[in-house]
Amino acid sequence: MIMNPNRRLFLRGGKPLPIRPPWAVEENDFLKRCNRCGACLAHCPQRILDSDWLGYPMVNFGKGGCTFCGACVQECSEQALVMQSGVPPWQHKAVFSEACLNGQGIPCRTCGEQCDSSAIIFQPSPGGRILPQLVAAECNGCGACQAVCPVQAVSMLA
Ligand code: SF4
Ligand code: SF4
Ligand code: SF4
Numbered sequence: 001m002i003m004n005p006n007r008r009l010f011l012r013g014g015k016p017l018p019i020r021p022p023w024a025v026e027e028n029d030f031l032k033r034c035n036r037c038g039a040c041l042a043h044c045p046q047r048i049l050d051s052d053w054l055g056y057p058m059v060n061f062g063k064g065g066c067t068f069c070g071a072c073v074q075e076c077s078e079q080a081l082v083m084q085s086g087v088p089p090w091q092h093k094a095v096f097s098e099a100c101l102n103g104q105g106i107p108c109r110t111c112g113e114q115c116d117s118s119a120i121i122f123q124p125s126p127g128g129r130i131l132p133q134l135v136a137a138e139c140n141g142c143g144a145c146q147a148v149c150p151v152q153a154v155s156m157l158a
Contacts, residue, residue, distance in 0.1 A: 034080040
C-alpha cells in the first residue's frame with residue numbers, strides 16, 4: 001500500500017522526527033522525493049546513516065559525527081538532498097542532559113575535546129558545578145560530541 005506522505009507523518013504519533021541526512025529538503029518534500037534507494041547510506045564514509053522504521057534515511061549520531069563531505073548529497077538522484085550555496089546543512093544543535101558526569105562530581109571534558117568548532121565550553125554553574133555549555137553560534141550540529149559521551153548525555157535537537 002502506498003501511503004500519503006502526510007499520513008506517514010501522522011502515523012509517527014508524537015515521536016520526534018528522525019534527523020535526515022544533511023541538506024535534506026523540507027520533510028514533506030523529502031518523503032515525496034526520496035525513493036528509499038539507500039544510495040546515501042551505502043556511500044557515507046562515516047557510516048552514520050541508517051534507515052528509519054519506514055525505510056527512509058536518518059542520521060544515527062550514536063555511530064559518530066558528520067564531516068559534511070557531501071557524499072550522500074552527490075548520490076541522491078531524486079533531489080531529496082540538495083546542497084545550496086549559503087544554506088546550512090541542518091538546524092539542530094547539541095544539548096546536554098542532567099546525566100552529564102560533571103553534575104555528579106566526576107570531571108569529564110570528552111565532548112568538548114571532540115568538538116572541532118570549539119562550541120562547548122565548561123563554566124561553573126551557580127551551584128558550583130562545572131557543566132558543558134553550548135556556544136550555539138559555533139555549533140554546526142555535526143554530532144561528533146554525541147557518540148563519545150560515556151553516559152549518553154548529549155543529543156541533537158532542532
Ligand atoms: S555529509 Fe558525508 S559524513 Fe555526513 S551524512 Fe553525508 S556522506 Fe555521511
Ligand atoms: S562527554 Fe558527556 S559526561 Fe562528559 S562532559 Fe560531555 S556531556 Fe558531560
Ligand atoms: S554538534 Fe559538533 S559543532 Fe556542535 S557541539 Fe557537538 S561537536 Fe561541536
